[in-house]
Amino acid sequence: MTTCDSTSVGILITDHRGRYLVVERATLPHGTAPAAGHIDDHGRSEDAARAEVEEELGLTVTGLTRITGGWRENRCRWLPGACGTGHEWTVFQAAVSGELVPSARETRNVRWLDADTLLDLADRTVVHAQGQLSGAEFEAAPGIEPVWIRWLVDVTAIHISCDDLLRVEQVTR
Numbered sequence: 001m002t003t004c005d006s007t008s009v010g011i012l013i014t015d016h017r018g019r020y021l022v023v024e025r026a027t028l029p030h031g032t033a034p035a036a037g038h039i040d041d042h043g044r045s046e047d048a049a050r051a052e053v054e055e056e057l058g059l060t061v062t063g064l065t066r067i068t069g070g071w072r073e074n075r076c077r078w079l080p081g082a083c084g085t086g087h088e089w090t091v092f093q094a095a096v097s098g099e100l101v102p103s104a105r106e107t108r109n110v111r112w113l114d115a116d117t118l119l120d121l122a123d124r125t126v127v128h129a130q131g132q133l134s135g136a137e138f139e140a141a142p143g144i145e146p147v148w149i150r151w152l153v154d155v156t157a158i159h160i161s162c163d164d165l166l167r168v169e170q171v172t173r
C-alpha cells in the first residue's frame with residue numbers, strides 16, 4: 001500500500017452563475033467535494049492542481065489563485081506519512097476550459113451546485129458529525145467531505161456555527 005506524502009491540493013471551480021463544480025468521491029474518504037488530490041510526484045502544488053483537474057474532470061486549468069490552506073488532521077486511503085495522519089493543504093480557485101469528462105474511476109455524480117445546495121450538503125455533514133447519521137448512511141448519500149467544510153467556511157462559500165465546525169473537524173480524524 002502507498003504511504004501518504006502528507007500534502008494535498010484542492011481546487012475550487014465556479015461557473016459564471018456562481019455554482020460550484022463538485023464530485024462524489026468514488027474512493028475513500030467519502031463525501032461530495034471539489035477536485036482534490038495528493039501532490040505526490042507532481043512537483044509543485046500548482047502542478048498537482050492542474051493534474052488533478054485533468055485526471056478527475058478532464059478539464060484544462062487556465063488560471064490558479066491560492067485562496068486558503070493549512071494543516072488538517074484528515075485521513076486518506078493511504079498509510080499515514082512521516083507527519084502522521086493529515087495533510088498540508090493548498091486550496092486554489094481555478095479557471096478552466098474544455099469539455100467536462102469525469103473520471104469513472106475517481107468520481108461519481110459530478111455536478112454544478114448553487115450555494116443553497118452546497119449549504120444543504122454541508123448541513124448533512126454536520127448531522128453526521130453530531131452522530132445523527134451513521135457512516136453507512138453518509139456513504140450512501142454523502143454530504144460535503146468533512147475536510148472541505150473548513151475550506152468552504154474559509155472562503156465564505158458556506159456558513160456554519162463554530163460548534164458545528166468543531167464537531168465536523170472531529171470526524172475528519
